[in-house]
Amino acid sequence: MKQSPVRWMWMTLLVLATAASAAGPGAEGEAGHGETEFVIGLFSLVLLMVAAKIGGELFERVRQPAVLGELVVGMALSGLGLAGLGFVAGIRESPGLHVAAEIGVILLLFEVGLESHLGELLAVGWSALLVAVLGVVTPVGLGYAVSAYFLAEEPWYVHLFVGSTLAATSVGITARVLKDLKKLDTKEARIILGAAVVDDVLGLIILAVVSGIVTSIAHGEGDGGVGGGAILLIVLKAVAFLVGAIFIGRAVHINAVRAGTHFRVPGVPLVIALSFCFSLAAAAGLVGLAPIVGAFAAGLVLEPSDYEVYRQRGEMPIEDLIRPLAAVLTPIFFVMMGLRVDLAAFTQGDVLAFAAVVTLAAIIGKQICSLAVLEKGVHRVVIGVGMIPRGEVGLIFTGIGAKLMVDGQPVFSSDTVSAMVVMVMVTTLVTPPILKVLLSKES
Amino acid sequence: MKQSPVRWMWMTLLVLATAASAAGPGAEGEAGHGETEFVIGLFSLVLLMVAAKIGGELFERVRQPAVLGELVVGMALSGLGLAGLGFVAGIRESPGLHVAAEIGVILLLFEVGLESHLGELLAVGWSALLVAVLGVVTPVGLGYAVSAYFLAEEPWYVHLFVGSTLAATSVGITARVLKDLKKLDTKEARIILGAAVVDDVLGLIILAVVSGIVTSIAHGEGDGGVGGGAILLIVLKAVAFLVGAIFIGRAVHINAVRAGTHFRVPGVPLVIALSFCFSLAAAAGLVGLAPIVGAFAAGLVLEPSDYEVYRQRGEMPIEDLIRPLAAVLTPIFFVMMGLRVDLAAFTQGDVLAFAAVVTLAAIIGKQICSLAVLEKGVHRVVIGVGMIPRGEVGLIFTGIGAKLMVDGQPVFSSDTVSAMVVMVMVTTLVTPPILKVLLSKES
Numbered sequence: 026m027k028q029s030p031v032r033w034m035w036m037t038l039l040v041l042a043t044a045a046s047a048a049g050p051g052a053e054g055e056a057g058h059g060e061t062e063f064v065i066g067l068f069s070l071v072l073l074m075v076a077a078k079i080g081g082e083l084f085e086r087v088r089q090p091a092v093l094g095e096l097v098v099g100m101a102l103s104g105l106g107l108a109g110l111g112f113v114a115g116i117r118e119s120p121g122l123h124v125a126a127e128i129g130v131i132l133l134l135f136e137v138g139l140e141s142h143l144g145e146l147l148a149v150g151w152s153a154l155l156v157a158v159l160g161v162v163t164p165v166g167l168g169y170a171v172s173a174y175f176l177a178e179e180p181w182y183v184h185l186f187v188g189s190t191l192a193a194t195s196v197g198i199t200a201r202v203l204k205d206l207k208k209l210d211t212k213e214a215r216i217i218l219g220a221a222v223v224d225d226v227l228g229l230i231i232l233a234v235v236s237g238i239v240t241s242i243a244h245g246e247g248d249g250g251v252g253g254g255a256i257l258l259i260v261l262k263a264v265a266f267l268v269g270a271i272f273i274g275r276a277v278h279i280n281a282v283r284a285g286t287h288f289r290v291p292g293v294p295l296v297i298a299l300s301f302c303f304s305l306a307a308a309a310g311l312v313g314l315a316p317i318v319g320a321f322a323a324g325l326v327l328e329p330s331d332y333e334v335y336r337q338r339g340e341m342p343i344e345d346l347i348r349p350l351a352a353v354l355t356p357i358f359f360v361m362m363g364l365r366v367d368l369a370a371f372t373q374g375d376v377l378a379f380a381a382v383v384t385l386a387a388i389i390g391k392q393i394c395s396l397a398v399l400e401k402g403v404h405r406v407v408i409g410v411g412m413i414p415r416g417e418v419g420l421i422f423t424g425i426g427a428k429l430m431v432d433g434q435p436v437f438s439s440d441t442v443s444a445m446v447v448m449v450m451v452t453t454l455v456t457p458p459i460l461k462v463l464l465s466k467e468s
Numbered sequence: 469m470k471q472s473p474v475r476w477m478w479m480t481l482l483v484l485a486t487a488a489s490a491a492g493p494g495a496e497g498e499a500g501h502g503e504t505e506f507v508i509g510l511f512s513l514v515l516l517m518v519a520a521k522i523g524g525e526l527f528e529r530v531r532q533p534a535v536l537g538e539l540v541v542g543m544a545l546s547g548l549g550l551a552g553l554g555f556v557a558g559i560r561e562s563p564g565l566h567v568a569a570e571i572g573v574i575l576l577l578f579e580v581g582l583e584s585h586l587g588e589l590l591a592v593g594w595s596a597l598l599v600a601v602l603g604v605v606t607p608v609g610l611g612y613a614v615s616a617y618f619l620a621e622e623p624w625y626v627h628l629f630v631g632s633t634l635a636a637t638s639v640g641i642t643a644r645v646l647k648d649l650k651k652l653d654t655k656e657a658r659i660i661l662g663a664a665v666v667d668d669v670l671g672l673i674i675l676a677v678v679s680g681i682v683t684s685i686a687h688g689e690g691d692g693g694v695g696g697g698a699i700l701l702i703v704l705k706a707v708a709f710l711v712g713a714i715f716i717g718r719a720v721h722i723n724a725v726r727a728g729t730h731f732r733v734p735g736v737p738l739v740i741a742l743s744f745c746f747s748l749a750a751a752a753g754l755v756g757l758a759p760i761v762g763a764f765a766a767g768l769v770l771e772p773s774d775y776e777v778y779r780q781r782g783e784m785p786i787e788d789l790i791r792p793l794a795a796v797l798t799p800i801f802f803v804m805m806g807l808r809v810d811l812a813a814f815t816q817g818d819v820l821a822f823a824a825v826v827t828l829a830a831i832i833g834k835q836i837c838s839l840a841v842l843e844k845g846v847h848r849v850v851i852g853v854g855m856i857p858r859g860e861v862g863l864i865f866t867g868i869g870a871k872l873m874v875d876g877q878p879v880f881s882s883d884t885v886s887a888m889v890v891m892v893m894v895t896t897l898v899t900p901p902i903l904k905v906l907l908s909k910e911s
Binding site: 085289299352 | 504511524732
């Protein structure tokens with residue numbers, strides 16, 4: 026009997042969801058080793074791994090990027106949660122799965138960094154810087170205007186916060202699409218990646234400034250209050266981190282690789298590469314940058330040829346060691362991102378109208394970027410589109426907006442939060458297909 | 469300037485410990501993305517990965533198994549914790565690192581299962597069963613006697629609990645040593661692994677019965693009260709699980725592999741293998757067995773040749789996909805196990821005396837096992853020694869003994885807990901070197 030593979034996929038998903046569901050409440054008394062939570066986590070991990078591959082496959086079959094399928098599978102799971110399946114909330118809040126997802130996106134940026142070369146990135150440095158600045162200033166302005174129109178009764182700092190949420194590009198989605206299409210080696214990819222690094226730094230400065238302003242208003246200290254010194258400190262820390270990662274990081278890494286050759290126990294090259302990647306990611310977090318910026322820097326600094334000596338001793342090439350790990354963990358990040366979408370927000374008309382216009386502002390705001398490209402022969406529209414997705418950084422801003430209180434009211438009402446989530450989702454969902462069409466036409 | 473590699477190792481450990489330490493309390497206000505915990509976790513993960521490799525390497529250099537070095541590095545970290553370094557407690561209690569360690573030991577048993585063959589294991593089935601039964605009955609008896617002598621004022625069920633804690637073998641250590649020495653393909657290894665699976669089942673029955681007795685005493689229901697029905701149920705569940713894993717599991721796995729060949733997205737074989745392993749591990753947990761039993765069954769059922777079709781399409785062999793993952797995560801389990809040792813217990817004389825005699829009982833108790841081997845030409849002493857380590861199962865028993873209360877008193881006093889921890893540690897530490905000497909002599 027030959028079954029259709031697609032039908033088989035949906036059946037598998039159903040069985041796994043049932044298993045995860047069954048493992049939920051009833052299992053408490055059964056697990057003899059007192060590891061109920063761990064057992065549920067294992068089932069959920071299997072569910073996410075398999076669901077990600079099935080979602081990716083279904084979208085590949087209709088010639089869409091796999092990452093989109095992973096997001097949609099996550100949203101479908103989120104829908105099952107709304108429909109009353111309790112295990113979905115368990116997955117969404119599982120610390121273990123969050124760690125797996127975070128390490129997945131760190132490994133993705135590490136891989137992207139491995140495939141990028143520092144020299145080539147510096148060659149597009151000025152374009153990247155200009156693209157990033159324009160791509161931050163315009164959406165902040167547009168976002169402020171849209172918020173001032175739709176949320177007229179709210180104070181000015183709410184509008185500023187809405188604008189700021191539109192600022193930072195989430196490079197994860199674009200990097201993944203460029204990687205899937207094997208376009209990381211293009212000038213466009215380098216400008217986008219470089220701009221995204223600068224973007225993250227600018228986004229953090231804006232976050233620090235805006236939340237500083239709101240905090241000082243909440244404390245009744247008036248409307249100003251964030252010194253130029255604080256802003257300068259953030260900029261200096263970020264620049265020092267990147268320069269340090271490149272120069273000190275390279276020296277440390279080369280020495281670790283050399284020392285590792287004295288080791289006889291197995292697994293040394295992978296431990297060195299992962300340790301370097303995780304250390305720089307953690308260091309980025311320590312100075313207040315996103316960990317993925319550190320992971321990207323680590324990939325940039327590390328050259329696969331550094332590990333040639335291990336390869337001659339019969340170890341696998343370093344890319345082959347990291348690829349399987351990333352292929353399992355990275356999709357979990359995108360499924361978890363889909364899971365964060367609250368589908369109930371789609372049912373409110375006024376929220377949807379605000380969301381639609383904010384989303385348009387977010388998309389148009391980044392198209393100005395393409396004007397800033399200095400190089401000739403670059404597909405400018407690709408740059409503008411590649412900067413669209415807001416993803417995790419937008420969600421982080423939204424989360425902070427929902428937490429910051431002024432006079433007992435959060436800066437972002439629950440409707441604003443829903444609209445921002447829609448914006449993050451739509452910008453994330455539209456980019457892969459457009460990028461794919463643009464890049465296929467080009468080649 | 470050429471530095472000694474050993475000196476370099478210690479310097480690296482020191483720097484990493486300082487980094488983890490620095491990331492601890494002071495970092496709270498710095499992490500801009502609100503991910504302090506995650507940042508500390510990343511640093512700790514790097515520390516454990518590197519420490520494990522350095523510990524393993526130092527022990528390999530003095531011709532001891534690497535796993536022993538990983539345990540000792542964990543104990544050294546535990547010592548640093550006693551010396552006041554706060555980050556050690558953070559590592560010991562980090563849920564993320566516990567998950568990494570648990571998945572590490574699951575992958576180890578999965579790999580061990582992959583290298584074992586069902587037919588060969590069944591061929592030594594009767595020996596394994598006899599070895600397991602003798603290896604459980606004798607230590608329980610000896611443990612009861614030792615406890616009755618040293619803890620004369622305690623009631624009889626405390627002695628029974630002490631004896632039960634000596635029952636179950638921790639196959640992780642022995643499997644790792646046999647794997648490191650490339651001896652998994654011997655008759656001795658198959659008897660030990662088979663006996664360890666039966667052992668785990670017997671250990672769980674004893675745990676269920678003994679804690680059932682203690683609970684009914686605590687409820688004032690008299691000294692008996694655990695029905696034969698409850699015991700039968702546990703046995704039936706365990707047998708049903710193993711038979712189900714082998715027959716249903718094999719059919720499910722073959723179908724998953726066949727369905728996966730229709731997929732075009734990368735990473736499918738690894739996702740299928742890991743999903744199968746994690747599902748069986750979780751299923752084992754659901755029926756009340758240790759998850760590692762399920763992982764071992766998964767490895768037993770899965771044959772690398774099942775993935776031949778993926779290999780022909782250019783994917784890596786399944787063992788090459790799993791090995792790097794296991795090489796990073798498995799050592800974390802053993803470092804974390806070393807970290808659980810409370811070095812302060814070593815300073816109390818009476819605790820040490822009790823611990824020493826209990827440890828002797830644990831070691832001698834398992835030597836009777838070798839008498840139960842039916843096959844000819846088997847190195848019987850290897851079987852007895854291979855069954856010595858108590859590891860995680862002993863710690864689980866100890867933990868339950870410390871939690872179970874009768875008349876407001878725990879079954880295990882804090883001194884008894886310390887003695888049991890010493891027993892677990894010594895049995896775990898002595899096995900690898902003895903096994904190594906025995907097996908090197910043999911070949």
